[in-house]
Amino acid sequence: MIEIVTFGWVPSFAQGLGRDLRVRWALEEIGLDYTVRYITFPDRDTAEYRALQPFGQIPVYIEDGLEMFETGAILLHIAEKSEVLMPIDREGVAQTRMWMFAALNSIEPAIQFLREIEHFPAYKNVGKPIRKPLNEKVELRLKALVAALGDKEYLCGRFTAADILMTCVLRILRIGALLDPHPQLAAYQARCEARPAFRKALADHMAAFAEHA
Numbered sequence: 001m002i003e004i005v006t007f008g009w010v011p012s013f014a015q016g017l018g019r020d021l022r023v024r025w026a027l028e029e030i031g032l033d034y035t036v037r038y039i040t041f042p043d044r045d046t047a048e049y050r051a052l053q054p055f056g057q058i059p060v061y062i063e064d065g066l067e068m069f070e071t072g073a074i075l076l077h078i079a080e081k082s083e084v085l086m087p088i089d090r091e092g093v094a095q096t097r098m099w100m101f102a103a104l105n106s107i108e109p110a111i112q113f114l115r116e117i118e119h120f121p122a123y124k125n126v127g128k129p130i131r132k133p134l135n136e137k138v139e140l141r142l143k144a145l146v147a148a149l150g151d152k153e154y155l156c157g158r159f160t161a162a163d164i165l166m167t168c169v170l171r172i173l174r175i176g177a178l179l180d181p182h183p184q185l186a187a188y189q190a191r192c193e194a195r196p197a198f199r200k201a202l203a204d205h206m207a208a209f210a211e212h213a
């Protein structure tokens with residue numbers, strides 16, 4: 001049995017972006033059932049939760065006694081279960097892993113920081129001066145991503161777990177118009193988000209907030 005642990009409620013700016021969505025999507029793609037345990041913000045500071053997630057973040061993934069945190073590691077673990085998420089040939093495995101790490105290491109950090117500047121009061125004063133260079137950095141990365149994607153439908157040619165991570169990272173850009181100059185990326189994101197597994201995962205992710213509001 002698989003269980004995801006995540007927040008039952010988050011502020012509206014974070015709804016639709018929580019990292020449990022990546023895990024839900026991957027499980028939906030391969031048709032694996034799961035349950036969800038919802039926690040509150042104070043719960044994340046309990047010793048019990050820190051034992052599961054040392055940084056007090058979500059999500060946590062539990063499968064038959066195996067407890068995991070970090071969505072990259074969780075997605076790799078799930079991807080290894082099915083060719084739907086990762087080809088089995090050596091080249092396909094390497095390509096999928098590379099693009100999963102690229103989404104998380106080369107694209108997400110700058111985008112995530114932009115989002116934090118936008119929404120987190122702690123950055124209110126420092127945010128403004130660094131917004132421009134940070135925007136430029138994101139733009140450089142997006143241009144490179146466009147070039148690498150070329151005319152492929154998906155990062156590795158066919159859909160893989162890397163597309164789940166990359167799409168979820170690009171979703172964070174809804175805070176601005178940074179995707180606007182890149183119709184190829186917007187089309188890529190739309191293509192991935194049109195998948196029934198994504199729609200089901202997003203609907204379930206959002207339904208929780210209404211229940212726990």
Ligand SMILES: N[C@@H](CCC(=O)N[C@@H](CS)C(=O)NCC(=O)O)C(=O)O
Binds near residue numbers: 018055058069071
């Ligand atoms: N690198 C972690 C990041 C997890 C993360 O940032 N989770 C957010 C929600 S999407 C969170 O728990 N934020 C609250 C916090 O950082 O205290 C992963 O990919 O699992």
